[in-house]
Amino acid sequence: MKEFKHFNAYSVDEAVSLLKRYGDRACLIAGGTDILGKMKDAILPTYPEALVNLKTIPGLSSISKSNGALKIGALTTLSEIAHSDLVRAHAPALAQAACRTASPHIRNMGTIGGNICQDIRCWYYRNQNNRFSCLRKKGGRCYAIKGDNRYHSIFGGSVSGGCFAVHPSDTAPALVALDAKIVTSSRTIDAENFFEVKPIRTTVLAPDEIVTEIQVPTPAGTAKSAFLKFALRQSIDFPIVNCAAMITFKDDKVDAARICLNAVHVIPYRAVQAEKAIIGQKINEALAEEAGKAAVSGAKPLEHNKYMVAVAKTMVKRAVLTCAGR
Amino acid sequence: MAEKSKKYVCPYCGEEFDAAEGLKGHVFKTHKGHGLPVSEGGIKLTVNKSEYTLKVKPNWTLYYLIHDVLGLTGSKQFCDRGACGSCAMIVDGKPVLSCMMLAAECDGKVIETVEGIAADGHPLIESYVINHAMQCGYCTPGFVVTSKALLDGNSDPTEEEIIEALAGNICRCGTYPQHIIAIKETAAKLRVEKSAGKGAK
Numbered sequence: 274m275k276e277f278k279h280f281n282a283y284s285v286d287e288a289v290s291l292l293k294r295y296g297d298r299a300c301l302i303a304g305g306t307d308i309l310g311k312m313k314d315a316i317l318p319t320y321p322e323a324l325v326n327l328k329t330i331p332g333l334s335s336i337s338k339s340n341g342a343l344k345i346g347a348l349t350t351l352s353e354i355a356h357s358d359l360v361r362a363h364a365p366a367l368a369q370a371a372c373r374t375a376s377p378h379i380r381n382m383g384t385i386g387g388n389i390c391q392d393i394r395c396w397y398y399r400n401q402n403n404r405f406s407c408l409r410k411k412g413g414r415c416y417a418i419k420g421d422n423r424y425h426s427i428f429g430g431s432v433s434g435g436c437f438a439v440h441p442s443d444t445a446p447a448l449v450a451l452d453a454k455i456v457t458s459s460r461t462i463d464a465e466n467f468f469e470v471k472p473i474r475t476t477v478l479a480p481d482e483i484v485t486e487i488q489v490p491t492p493a494g495t496a497k498s499a500f501l502k503f504a505l506r507q508s509i510d511f512p513i514v515n516c517a518a519m520i521t522f523k524d525d526k527v528d529a530a531r532i533c534l535n536a537v538h539v540i541p542y543r544a545v546q547a548e549k550a551i552i553g554q555k556i557n558e559a560l561a562e563e564a565g566k567a568a569v570s571g572a573k574p575l576e577h578n579k580y581m582v583a584v585a586k587t588m589v590k591r592a593v594l595t596c597a598g599r
Numbered sequence: 600m601a602e603k604s605k606k607y608v609c610p611y612c613g614e615e616f617d618a619a620e621g622l623k624g625h626v627f628k629t630h631k632g633h634g635l636p637v638s639e640g641g642i643k644l645t646v647n648k649s650e651y652t653l654k655v656k657p658n659w660t661l662y663y664l665i666h667d668v669l670g671l672t673g674s675k676q677f678c679d680r681g682a683c684g685s686c687a688m689i690v691d692g693k694p695v696l697s698c699m700m701l702a703a704e705c706d707g708k709v710i711e712t713v714e715g716i717a718a719d720g721h722p723l724i725e726s727y728v729i730n731h732a733m734q735c736g737y738c739t740p741g742f743v744v745t746s747k748a749l750l751d752g753n754s755d756p757t758e759e760e761i762i763e764a765l766a767g768n769i770c771r772c773g774t775y776p777q778h779i780i781a782i783k784e785t786a787a788k789l790r791v792e793k794s795a796g797k798g799a800k
Contacts, residue, residue: 279657376767381693508766
């Protein structure tokens with residue numbers, strides 16, 4: 274790695290003031306498993322001048338339950354979430370998602386805040402030494418459209434830019450399905466509105482904004498949630514398609530549903546059509562199949578990723594059946 | 600030229616000031632109660648029960664510090680991207696990847712490497728040799744470190760738990776089945792040792 278300055282922040286305010294001072298030239302580091310890889314490969318046209326370490330900020334790595342919500346500090350590691358009794362009891366989809374992310378070592382390092390803010394894994398974007406100056410680097414075009422796009426978006430590119438790189442997070446769809454809220458240093462954002470496609474960024478966060486807490490509502494009663502992941506390898510792999518669902522039942526029938534796919538679109542993709550297809554109905558194999566079909570009804574796959582449509586359909590079907598206990 | 604006139608640098612956060620008064624005000628306002636500033640890059644850490652006070656550069660990884668600077672060459676670097684597990688070390692009781700950790704962020708950490716596990720006479724080493732849980736041997740230290748962390752928290756791991764714990768270690772020679780045998784054997788040995796120790800008391 275090239276040289277850079279390194280600051281340990283001791284409070285959120287201090288980290289924010291460092292970001293204000295450095296602007297685009299500083300990056301945050303928490304678990305480090307994403308940012309250090311990016312720096313080692315020098316994938317970006319600019320190299321960060323400074324890293325601001327968030328791990329030294331006290332009080333951002335705890336899991337608690339109060340006022341009908343789980344409160345998870347942004348620095349809580351994925352393994353802490355995966356093994357937390359509170360998360361497993363009240364937000365099983367999130368625990369399962371954390372449990373299926375990367376490898377055990379990386380789960381001991383990577384944080385939930387970092388997991389939702391991580392950068393895209395598109396192989397053109399990630400190619401070493403900024404070989405492909407693509408749209409996400411304020412460059413000319415998306416190389417995946419005519420290139421090898423087997424792991425790219427099946428629901429079209431980003432509206433503003435035309436980038437087809439998918440969002441790679443496992444915990445993001447779980448947080449969207451569970452209707453979580455992301456608390457930052459300056460505001461609270463619904464998980465659903467948190468993700469955005471911008472050059473060098475995957476979220477709506479301002480350059481000097483830091484995620485501090487995740488709040489997951491814990492509805493009383495009959496809400497069931499599930500997370501499923503399809504990847505080439507069981508471990509150390511990013512999803513080809515993953516799916517999280519939360520379904521609330523009333524007299525055996527679906528009262529409310531939130532289904533979110535990820536790694537199929539430039540941001541986590543909420544399958545609203547699938548939700549509509551099951552509301553008010555009793556879940557069975559045929560209805561779940563119907564929901565899967567509805568979820569991919571708007572799919573516009575590229576040349577090499579047509580298989581992902583079938584995978585996404587099946588993921589939604591299985592997630593719905595899992596929530597129904599089948 | 601303008602750079603030169605700024606010579607008062609905050610020892611906590613690196614912000615620069617033209618005059619001493621400005622720096623003083625900033626330190627009182629922003630860093631009140633933060634304790635004394637440490638020198639830039641100064642860290643204290645425990646490696647295999649020995650304490651070290653070191654000065655590190657911001658772009659050193661923990662792996663570089665342990666392997667190249669301290670000379671503990673047991674851990675191996677292969678992918679350098681956090682994808683293979685061969686550089687695994689135990690930091691504060693948890694197996695992590697030393698290639699994806701900055702040395703500057705390891706202040707106060709307790710680190711255990713494969714050398715420390717061998718020096719303690721851990722039965723895992725002998726089990727690995729007897730069961731030949733290696734071929735070329737490059738990934739072995741990473742496996743041993745990860746297995747040690749597993750056995751520290753679980754005295755009788757099942758086959759599934761072993762597979763799950765070792766899911767971040769890659770062996771291109773394909774020695775995977777031998778690790779399960781070696782770890783189960785070690786766990787049994789440790790349980791006998793433990794119960795014998797209790798009996799003696």
